[in-house]
Amino acid sequence: MKKNYVLLVSALILLLISFTGCNQKNTEDKSLEKIREKGYFVVGLDDNFPPMGFRDKSGEIVGFDIDMAKEAAKRMGVEVKFKPVDWDGVILSLKKKDIDLIWNGLTVTEERKKQISFSKIYLSNRQIIIVNKDSNINSKDDLKGKIIGVQLGSSSEQALNSDKDLIETLKNVRKYSNNTEALLDLKAKRIDAVVIDEIVGRYYIAKRQDEYRILEENIGDESYAVGIKKEDVSFREELDRVLDEMKKDGTAAEISKKWFGEDIVIK
Structure with a gap:
């Protein structure tokens, strides 16, 4: 009887651990769900950083990263909004949730890795x-x-x-x-x-x-990659999937040729 009781308690503990792990994973994975519910994601950028992101003569924000973000958003079924921020405080803006992504020629560094996550690399x-x-x-x-x-x-x-x-x-x-x-x-x-x-x-x-x-x-x-909050796991995974898709079907190459005259995207 005692043995059966111990087994039952052990099984309940394992079930609780499993449930807790699944619950944590579900909580993490809600980042993509929230973006889709909102219907858009916000990109933080320095709007004076050509050719990655800058204002043209009419004042519209344009650039290589702008076109990449617009295409990624379209494939995710959402819109994209661009929010100019002070570059010196761009990571703080991301962590405070003022923006959803940093997509503006953001260099991957060990110091930044301690604070945020990155998409797959797309430029050297x-x-x-x-x-x-x-x-x-x-x-x-x-x-x-x-x-x-x-x-x-x-x-x-x-x-x-x-x-x-x-x-x-x-x-x-x-x-x-x-x-x-x-x-x-x-x-x-x-x-x-x-x-x-x-x-x-x-x-x-x-x-x-x-x-x-x-x-x-x-x-x-x-190397350049997109910056994203560490907890936004499902959003990052979906972004990586879309970027891979854009590289494979040649869309990223077309955007690169438009701004650089050649395909310099990392496959």
Whole structure:
């Protein structure tokens, strides 16, 4: 009798553990359900970050990541809304649930992984150094005693800070709210160089080849992915499924060719 009682108690404990685990999983999986009930998801972005996301002459937010997000939303059967935020506080905006995703050339870093989750990687990138066309700076060694500009809170700032050998030789690091301001200061020779995402930097230089040039040396490789709250597991899984689908059927390639002139999407 005692043996049967012990077995019964053990079975009940196992059933309770199983139920609790399923209940927790169901709670996690409600993120996608909530998005579908709401009928849209909100993308947080820096709206001055061409070609990933920026405002055209009419004031409309356009760009590579904008087109990717719109297509993903359509395939999920929902709408997408874009919310410009202060990039330095974009992760806080996500964690506070002011936005549902960060989709704007977001670099995957170990520090960010501690705070948020990421979709599958869809672009590779490097941190490059841009100088004026007539600058006598030709290598990282030539930056000794110079002033470098970076976007505040960006992966460019993180990459520069991690290059201890370089940063210790600089006169100063000037931080800007966006890359456009940094490049304008570079053109005006108020700073000597700008560290910037290669994809963004080359987009700028393609239109201003007589003003800027890129050094051969860079400050490291990196990857772009969509940022999402850690608890939004089912939403992230659905986003990954849709991104895979867009890559396989060539839609992502078409969007890439529109903005970069070639397919640079990571398969």
